[in-house]
Amino acid sequence: MAIPLKYNFRSIVIRWISAGMTVLGVAGVTAIFVVIFAMGIGMERTLVGTGHPRNLIVLRQGATETTSGVTRQQASDIAALEGIEKDAAGEALVSPELVVVANHPLRGGAKANLALRGVGPRGRALRGNIKVTAGRWFNPGLGEVVAGKGASGRFADLKVNDRPFIRGRSWTVVGVFEADGQAYESEVWGDIDDLRSQFKREYSSLIVRVKSDADLPRLAQVVKDDKRIQLEGKPHADYYKDQNLGAQMMKAMGFIIGFVLSIGAIFLAANTMYAAVASRTREIATMRVFGFSRLAIWFSFMLEAAFLGFCGGAVGSVASRFLFDGMTSGTANWATFSDMAFQFRVTPMLMGAGVILAMLMGIVGGFLPAFRASRMTIAHALREL
Amino acid sequence: MKYLRLVLRNALRNKLRTGLTVGGTAFLMFVLIFIMTALTEMEAWQGAAETHRRIAVQHSTGLATPLPIDLENFLRSEAVTRHAEHLQKLNWFGGYWQDPKNFFANFGADHLVVRELWDELSIPPDAYARWCAQKNGAIVGKSLATKFGWKLDQKITLHGTIYPCNPELEIVGIFTSSDIRQEEQLFFRWDYLDELMGGKKIVGTYWMKARSAEDIPKLKEIIDGHTKNSSDPTETVTEKEFGEQFMAMMGNIRTLVASLGTVVLIIMILMTANTVAMSARERVTEIAVLRTLGFTGGHVVLFVLAESVLVTTVGMVLPLAASLALFNGMKLSPNPQFFPYFLIEPRTIVIAIAAAVLSGLIAAAIPAELAARRKIVDGLRQVV
Amino acid sequence: MSDSVVRVQGVAKVYRRDTQEIPVLENINLEVAPGESVALMGPSGSGKTTLLNLIAGIDRPTRGRIEVAGLALDGMSERELAKFRSRHIGFIFQLYNLIPVLTAYENVELPLLLTRLSKAERRTHVMTALDVVGLTDRIQHYPRQLSGGQEQRVAIARAIVTDPTVLLADEPTGDLDKRSEEEVLILLKRLNREFKKSIIMVTHDPKAAASAQRTVLLEKGALVTA
Numbered sequence: 001m002a003i004p005l006k007y008n009f010r011s012i013v014i015r016w017i018s019a020g021m022t023v024l025g026v027a028g029v030t031a032i033f034v035v036i037f038a039m040g041i042g043m044e045r046t047l048v049g050t051g052h053p054r055n056l057i058v059l060r061q062g063a064t065e066t067t068s069g070v071t072r073q074q075a076s077d078i079a080a081l082e083g084i085e086k087d088a089a090g091e092a093l094v095s096p097e098l099v100v101v102a103n104h105p106l107r108g109g110a111k112a113n114l115a116l117r118g119v120g121p122r123g124r125a126l127r128g129n130i131k132v133t134a135g136r137w138f139n140p141g142l143g144e145v146v147a148g149k150g151a152s153g154r155f156a157d158l159k160v161n162d163r164p165f166i167r168g169r170s171w172t173v174v175g176v177f178e179a180d181g182q183a184y185e186s187e188v189w190g191d192i193d194d195l196r197s198q199f200k201r202e203y204s205s206l207i208v209r210v211k212s213d214a215d216l217p218r219l220a221q222v223v224k225d226d227k228r229i230q231l232e233g234k235p236h237a238d239y240y241k242d243q244n245l246g247a248q249m250m251k252a253m254g255f256i257i258g259f260v261l262s263i264g265a266i267f268l269a270a271n272t273m274y275a276a277v278a279s280r281t282r283e284i285a286t287m288r289v290f291g292f293s294r295l296a297i298w299f300s301f302m303l304e305a306a307f308l309g310f311c312g313g314a315v316g317s318v319a320s321r322f323l324f325d326g327m328t329s330g331t332a333n334w335a336t337f338s339d340m341a342f343q344f345r346v347t348p349m350l351m352g353a354g355v356i357l358a359m360l361m362g363i364v365g366g367f368l369p370a371f372r373a374s375r376m377t378i379a380h381a382l383r384e385l
Numbered sequence: 386m387k388y389l390r391l392v393l394r395n396a397l398r399n400k401l402r403t404g405l406t407v408g409g410t411a412f413l414m415f416v417l418i419f420i421m422t423a424l425t426e427m428e429a430w431q432g433a434a435e436t437h438r439r440i441a442v443q444h445s446t447g448l449a450t451p452l453p454i455d456l457e458n459f460l461r462s463e464a465v466t467r468h469a470e471h472l473q474k475l476n477w478f479g480g481y482w483q484d485p486k487n488f489f490a491n492f493g494a495d496h497l498v499v500r501e502l503w504d505e506l507s508i509p510p511d512a513y514a515r516w517c518a519q520k521n522g523a524i525v526g527k528s529l530a531t532k533f534g535w536k537l538d539q540k541i542t543l544h545g546t547i548y549p550c551n552p553e554l555e556i557v558g559i560f561t562s563s564d565i566r567q568e569e570q571l572f573f574r575w576d577y578l579d580e581l582m583g584g585k586k587i588v589g590t591y592w593m594k595a596r597s598a599e600d601i602p603k604l605k606e607i608i609d610g611h612t613k614n615s616s617d618p619t620e621t622v623t624e625k626e627f628g629e630q631f632m633a634m635m636g637n638i639r640t641l642v643a644s645l646g647t648v649v650l651i652i653m654i655l656m657t658a659n660t661v662a663m664s665a666r667e668r669v670t671e672i673a674v675l676r677t678l679g680f681t682g683g684h685v686v687l688f689v690l691a692e693s694v695l696v697t698t699v700g701m702v703l704p705l706a707a708s709l710a711l712f713n714g715m716k717l718s719p720n721p722q723f724f725p726y727f728l729i730e731p732r733t734i735v736i737a738i739a740a741a742v743l744s745g746l747i748a749a750a751i752p753a754e755l756a757a758r759r760k761i762v763d764g765l766r767q768v769v
Numbered sequence: 770m771s772d773s774v775v776r777v778q779g780v781a782k783v784y785r786r787d788t789q790e791i792p793v794l795e796n797i798n799l800e801v802a803p804g805e806s807v808a809l810m811g812p813s814g815s816g817k818t819t820l821l822n823l824i825a826g827i828d829r830p831t832r833g834r835i836e837v838a839g840l841a842l843d844g845m846s847e848r849e850l851a852k853f854r855s856r857h858i859g860f861i862f863q864l865y866n867l868i869p870v871l872t873a874y875e876n877v878e879l880p881l882l883l884t885r886l887s888k889a890e891r892r893t894h895v896m897t898a899l900d901v902v903g904l905t906d907r908i909q910h911y912p913r914q915l916s917g918g919q920e921q922r923v924a925i926a927r928a929i930v931t932d933p934t935v936l937l938a939d940e941p942t943g944d945l946d947k948r949s950e951e952e953v954l955i956l957l958k959r960l961n962r963e964f965k966k967s968i969i970m971v972t973h974d975p976k977a978a979a980s981a982q983r984t985v986l987l988e989k990g991a992l993v994t995a
Contacts, residue, residue: 067547267409394870679855
């Protein structure tokens with residue numbers, strides 16, 4: 001089955017205005033789809049990756065860290081429970097934490113809620129993969145804090161040696177840390193006792209490392225069953241996953257919008273292809289006379305349509321990658337009422353999906369016109385001259 | 386006018402092409418309306434307009450921090466009441482009913498001033514009397530009650546997420562409001578909440594009504610100035626500013642959504658421009674003939690623009706009607722938790738119509754100009 | 770003669786294609802009296818259609834002067850030329866050039882839309898024109914439903930409906946079969962003899978030229994006989 005491909009390619013070049021507009025339209029739809037999804041993926045990456053698989057977070061039932069309260073008594077009761085991992089010194093691997101939210105100016109001037117977290121001495125070890133990328137870790141008792149990479153980038157006065165005024169006193173930023181893209185990067189960390197004395201509160205949560213995977217659900221149940229305590233324990237990873245509302249909504253929006261826009265793009269492609277077929281009736285007839293089969297004609301137009309789609313998808317995906325990938329943005333983490341920095345993630349897989357979607361748009365749009373081209377009777381086509 | 390027939394017939398000349406363009410525009414327009422409504426709904430959270438002259442006093446570090454009770458003494462002093470009235474303690478309780486997914490606005494509020502401060506709510510007088518008499522009473526907006534199937538006298542329990550208590554409330558009244566979004570609220574008594582919390586006198590925010598618009602800046606100065614050097618500095622904001630801080634939390638999302646809408650508009654223009662260009666190419670001779678008969682270049686531009694706008698306007702009608710039926714009529718919402726209401730505003734309708742007309746004009750601008758400029762003899766010579 | 774309906778003086782037309790200059794007409798002088806019918810003949814490429822286009826005001830001469838119905842065309846803007854055409858020129862094309870989406874009636878009515886006549890008044894003129902060309906029974910038909918001869922007659926009706934000063938016809942019978950050709954030529958002759966319309970007809974067909982009162986020959990852009 002010989003396919004007159006060169007002919008198709010040249011025809012596109014001649015009708016470059018129409019082809020160009022179609023490519024741009026498809027590119028636009030692809031870009032929208034990719035960018036929305038990139039937002040969702042970025043938000044999700046921040047949340048879903050967070051939380052060591054053997055960490056339990058203990059807080060008040062139904063609360064989040066910003067609305068929960070755990071007393072020192074409760075904290076020591078829990079630290080004494082069976083099944084908690086011990087560190088090298090034989091101490092329970094537990095970190096009492098206090099999360100406090102403060103309205104703080106962003107770099108652009110507007111204000112947003114910044115999460116300030118007081119962590120116990122084992123807080124960093126419990127998280128794993130926390131790296132100091134500038135300055136050093138804080139020392140307790142001196143009002144020193146470290147800023148997560150995301151927070152440092154979004155908010156004002158959070159670079160090393162800055163002295164931001166937060167919630168009633170000045171703190172000293174001694175370092176910036178990275179946490180593998182986890183949610184902590186949107187926070188500022190300090191010593192738990194520093195924060196407790198400043199805000200006159202006890203703890204908001206307890207992070208606990210369990211000895212084995214089996215201990216995770218078991219310990220959670222023990223905490224829940226203890227009527228005295230009125231707290232609940234959740235796998236730390238689940239706690240973060242549950243806040244994924246925003247990301248899920250993004251993805252859902254991406255689907256709906258992308259789907260509906262695709263239909264629009266399909267119509268655009270169909271229009272272009274119909275016009276292409278109509279203007280080339282003479283050539284189609286000639287090719288048929290010379291022995292190219294109906295199927296060959298159909299296939300060649302389908303390829304042309306798919307090619308237009310491919311170009312549009314490539315332009316849209318690549319443009320999205322250039323313009324958006326890695327871009328840091330922030331939005332509200334509604335559960336904790338604080339700012340959550342995330343990065344747009346235009347992954348290669350997403351780009352590939354975009355291109356495939358675009359090609360599909362072209363193929364679906366070109367299907368009927370290609371069919372029409374192949375169904376044309378030679379006599380009819382020649383008569384049209 | 387008399388040229389309408391020509392424009393209409395020309396539009397219908399290639400029914401398939403026009404149909405595809407109308408169809409494509411329709412889908413794109415639907416997305417545009419959807420996006421705009423998402424935007425206006427997010428903005429609606431800002432609350433009522435400035436006309437009510439309400440102001441809120443919140444802790445300067447944010448809403449998560451409670452205010453001290455002794456601030457109330459100051460707020461009731463002559464210095465403040467000279468400029469404002471109807472002081473109310475209002476705590477966002479943030480509880481849920483039965484399932485954490487049943488999220489709605491619930492407040493512990495000073496019941497004695499609810500009517501005066503939130504005067505756009507229509508609270509039945511006997512319900513109000515009951516509420517004053519019953520400590521664990523609650524008044525509920527009609528649409529919220531309908532949503533959860535609550536009836537008068539029904540007992541409901543809220544689960545606290547911020548406050549460690551579970552108020553057991555009895556619905557003593559159902560109120561309505563001209564702004565239907567305000568019916569998504571539940572108020573119970575602040576003193577009841579305080580009792581459950583062991584009398585700690587935690588105040589979320591103070592609200593009051595300024596006596597006049599000019600009093601507002603004065604109040605901000607007086608109140609914030611008084612608390613500036615205390616351990617609990619405040620920020621006094623208007624109701625609008627209060628709502629805006631939620632919008633600010635959304636941050637970039639809003640800009641992104643707006644950009645999305647622009648891109649959709651551009652795609653719409655591309656689609657129509659493609660069609661107009663194709664048609665114009667095919668009608669070169671015809672346009673030359675019209676000009677030979679005495680039609681001017683201006684006429685030609687008019688015909689091309691009119692045809693384009695006709696197509697985009699028709700493409701706008703169906704999605705507009707459909708979305709009005711779906712969202713305003715059937716009250717559907719793409720995400721009931723995030724958007725309890727998803728209503729198309731008059732503003733959106735106007736923008737949709739304007740977008741249709743504008744995209745028709747822009748799409749046809751260049752082809753129309755080219756058609757009018759082409760020399761008549763060149764047009765006649767062309768064999769299409 | 771000052772009462773000529775068309776006066777062409779010293780007209781020349783040069784086409785510029787890229788950097789090449791192609792002279793099409795050179796020093797044309799022509800006068801047409803009111804009520805005269807003139808045939809413009811010449812081999813292809815001799816510039817006859819160009820001359821017709823210049824007289825119609827749809828093209829501008831490189832040199833020279835053209836006057837139609839006492840109006841000088843060279844000073845006119847595009848707008849004024851359009852107005853001039855709608856009032857004074859009736860054009861008949863070789864390929865009829867009817868608007869395919871309009872019926873025969875609507876095609877004939879089209880030039881009248883540029884006037885201030887009411888719908889009823891327009892109807893009177895249209896029916897009169899269609900009556901003259903003998904097509905009152907086909908008014909609701911679209912051009913694709915008409916034969917070539919019928920289409921041309923509709924085109925002629927369109928050309929006369931505004932009662933223009935002069936009729937210009939470019940190879941009016943060039944695309945017609947023998948019988949239609951005869952019908953059209955008889956019609957044109959009648960318009961000239963009976964209705965006293967001035968007609969300038971471009972043709973390469975001697976038979977068509979014979980139906981005119983006078984023949985003018987163009988060769989390589991110059992008039993051979995006047």
